[in-house]
Amino acid sequence: MMIKIVKGDQIKALDRLHLSLSGQSSIELMERAAQSFCDWFIPNHAQTEVVSIWCGAGNNGGDGFAIARILSRKGFTVEVKCCFENSTKLSDDAQRNFERLPEIIRVRPLDDHVNKSTVLIDAFLGVGFRGALKESAVEIIEKMNRHSAKKISVDIPSGLPSEELPSGAVFLADVTVSFAQPKLSLLLPENEAVVGELVVLDIGVFLEVYEGFDTDFYYITRKDIPEKHHRFGRFSHKGDFGKVMLMGGSLGKMGAILLTGKSALRTGSGLLQLNIDKDQNLIAQVGLTEAMTTVDEKPDLSGIDALGIGPGWGTENRLEKLEYVLENFSRGIVLDADALNLISKNEKLLLKLPANTILTPHLKEFDRLVGSSENQLERWQKAKELAMELRIIIVLKGANTLINLPDGRQLFNSTGNHYMATAGSGDVLTGMITSFLGQGYSPENAAICGVYHHGLAGEIASKSKRRGLIAGDLIQTIPDTYIELGIK
Ligand SMILES: NC(=O)C1=CN([C@@H]2O[C@H](COP(=O)(O)OP(=O)(O)OC[C@H]3O[C@@H](n4cnc5c(N)ncnc54)[C@H](OP(=O)(O)O)[C@@H]3O)[C@@H](O)[C@H]2O)[C@@H](O)CC1
Ligand SMILES: Nc1ncnc2c1ncn2[C@@H]1O[C@H](COP(=O)(O)OP(=O)(O)O)[C@@H](O)[C@H]1O
Ligand SMILES: [K+]
Structure with a gap:
């Protein structure tokens, strides 16, 4: 059974199916995603001084909060930049991970200035991004792009649709770390300057759950060989x-x-x-x-x-x-x-x-x-x-x-x-x-x-x-x- 490249708007349904089959909770799956990201990040970024994580209000932001906690506990200096107006807008799982941020992490509101960080992690918008970017989101993306830090996207660069080319502002990543399966747009050569290097991490989604999804695109991984x-x-x-x-x-x-x-x-x-x-x-x-x-x-x-x-x-x-x-x-x-x-x-x-x-x-x-x-x-x-x-x-x-x-x-x-x-x-x-x-x-x-x-x-x-x-x-x-x- 091979991993299918499920469309961005079907990923929520895929998650639900996995959760019902595995007995895992959604917050556990988010933790697994964040932990996989950190397992990849830590050995590759030992010299990093400050990690700045820009988090949105949805589950992509939730991943960002969880990553912030894990990296901070591993000794990294982490700051979180809140890319939302107030925390009442957070999704349930993002809210829970926001509350679990250790005190040592500096949490900066949207309009606050940002430190010079060596790595900027984009956990602003993930596959839940729809339609045209709001003006406020364009500003955030442009601000992130102006940063001189190495730039890493969580799951997908903010502003990039899951199956197409970007139509407006988009985060320009040096590396994109995507969960479970690459989104189709990450495989388009036209998006190379947006995606940068592509890393796909296994987060334990059961292979059986892919069966019910309608797509002809598959992703060959080591397990298949x-x-x-x-x-x-x-x-x-x-x-x-x-x-x-x-x-x-x-x-x-x-x-x-x-x-x-x-x-x-x-x-x-x-x-x-x-x-x-x-x-x-x-x-x-x-x-x-x-x-x-x-x-x-x-x-x-x-x-x-x-x-x-x-x-x-x-x-x-x-x-x-x-x-x-x-x-x-x-x-x-x-x-x-x-x-x-x-x-x-x-x-x-x-x-x-x-x-x-x-x-x-x-x-x-x-x-x-x-x-x-x-x-x-x-x-x-x-x-x-x-x-x-x-x-x-x-x-x-x-x-x-x-x-x-x-x-x-x-x-x-x-x-x-x-x-x-x-x-x-x-x-x-x-x-x-x-x-x-x-x-x-x-x-x-x-x-x-x-x-x-x-x-x-x-x-x-x-x-x-x-x-x-x-x-x-x-x-x-x-x-x-x-x-x-x-x-x-
Ligand atoms: N199996 C997996 O793959 C797993 C996936 N996981 C993670 O979940 C992510 C998906 O999370 P998600 O569905 O909550 O959506 P997400 O990407 O955070 O976006 C929602 C936010 O975007 C905003 N927004 C939307 N459109 C906008 C616009 N045009 N312009 C401006 N803003 C806009 C929207 O705001 P609103 O429209 O509600 O005001 C809301 O705040 C996924 O990418 C991965 O990181 C892991 O945690 C677990 C396993
Ligand atoms: N950027 C790349 N990433 C991964 N594989 C690549 C890349 N560029 C080339 N390859 C692989 O190298 C091979 C090049 O094949 P081809 O263009 O026919 O070379 P040649 O004609 O010199 O033998 C192909 O298998 C291709 O998939
Ligand atoms: K992102």
């Missing part, structure tokens, strides 16, 4: 781990297909065959000693469990070969890079794609396939429609890669970071997804596991490599992702 993996036994042999063929590379671009090949092997493929141009054979054989090569225009596809096509391939004189493959192989295909560009130039190929073919376009490749979009919401919609129409899987790459399934579900990935925006990173992903297909995973699970492990490899590798991360580091780190997830 282990059960999707195959188990291999003591007597497993290399045939069980699958035989994959990769087609790609061309003069000057052999690196791409070698990266894809190494990635497939590191992901666990038992046998790898590279189908490359004859004059590049030596490079392939030397570059990847574990692989076999073929140079046939129409290679023998019998016995192949999965095919990955496109990295470094070029589009010149490839059409016939791609048609040959699409007509003669349907066991599991991943199309990337130049295979996608070839389709863009020959749209009729789209109709030849076997059901469940996996396409892995980045935004530009996707736009070349279907035409440009005004914004990301429109692009997501087009990806969903195309996946449904052709019964294929479209992996729309980027931060929070979106997997579009033939049944209309759209799954956002939660792993990865911007250090992965480096040449060849996509080639590595193609190798991983093809490898999982070859190991007998369903196309849906191959896409999910590929995307999740790829992002996780990026997270692990970037701990020591940061902006020096290269695609080869991702490949070397793939085995660590299995260790991290406890998968044998």
Whole structure:
């Protein structure tokens, strides 16, 4: 069961369902949210001198009061800024946490001046924000934005609607710490300057409660992954781990297909065959000693469990070969890079794609396939429609890669970071997804596991490599992702 991205105006109903199933009270859930926030905050902000928490009258403000109490008890100097006229306006749970503020915390009324703080926490407006901002709220948001402190939003930046772009003043966060599930607007690239870094914290909402909510958007988390993996036994042999063929590379671009090949092997493929141009054979054989090569225009596809096509391939004189493959192989295909560009130039190929073919376009490749979009919401919609129409899987790459399934579900990935925006990173992903297909995973699970492990490899590798991360580091780190997830 995967977390759904429930709409902002349904979150109250989601909470109620969780509370009735879990027997928890709403104030306990708020405490859990505040505690999760502090568990994330404390190790990351040990040097902070003053934390200024701007609290509204609703439950977002309630979270802020609870966070203030917890941080103060942990030794932080905390001040609370009241972003409401008087405390009679507070929601019940906000009121209770307001009353529990320790005396040591300085509580400043709306019109009071604010200290120079090192961190400003925005607990003014959360998912309860509706309609146009009141003038008084605009002023508060502008005041917060003028502050030079590091800015962190609780749940969602104040003034940002849950599913759209902001239409007026909005808090500009360096980091947004969202509870239970990311709100859809936090995943829009257009909102990057508003949201900053995105952190999503598990606050223990029961997975069962998501079932009744109507949305096609899901969020892939760590919990979803282990059960999707195959188990291999003591007597497993290399045939069980699958035989994959990769087609790609061309003069000057052999690196791409070698990266894809190494990635497939590191992901666990038992046998790898590279189908490359004859004059590049030596490079392939030397570059990847574990692989076999073929140079046939129409290679023998019998016995192949999965095919990955496109990295470094070029589009010149490839059409016939791609048609040959699409007509003669349907066991599991991943199309990337130049295979996608070839389709863009020959749209009729789209109709030849076997059901469940996996396409892995980045935004530009996707736009070349279907035409440009005004914004990301429109692009997501087009990806969903195309996946449904052709019964294929479209992996729309980027931060929070979106997997579009033939049944209309759209799954956002939660792993990865911007250090992965480096040449060849996509080639590595193609190798991983093809490898999982070859190991007998369903196309849906191959896409999910590929995307999740790829992002996780990026997270692990970037701990020591940061902006020096290269695609080869991702490949070397793939085995660590299995260790991290406890998968044998
Ligand atoms: N499971 C979870 O996710 C959990 C969620 N939790 C937390 O609850 C939060 C949601 O709380 P919520 O529903 O009380 O609403 P919230 O965001 O505080 O906003 C209400 C305030 O906004 C104001 N306001 C509204 N529109 C406005 C406008 N246009 N212009 C100006 N003001 C406007 C409105 O004022 P009013 O209109 O009533 O005068 C009222 O004061 C959620 O984001 C998360 O932080 C956790 O505690 C527990 C687990
Ligand atoms: N900012 C980012 N956050 C997370 N992942 C990213 C980010 N930028 C790129 N990636 C990932 O890196 C990969 C880049 O793929 P692609 O653009 O095809 O690279 P290349 O063509 O160089 O191989 C994709 O899997 C994408 O999801
Ligand atoms: K907020």
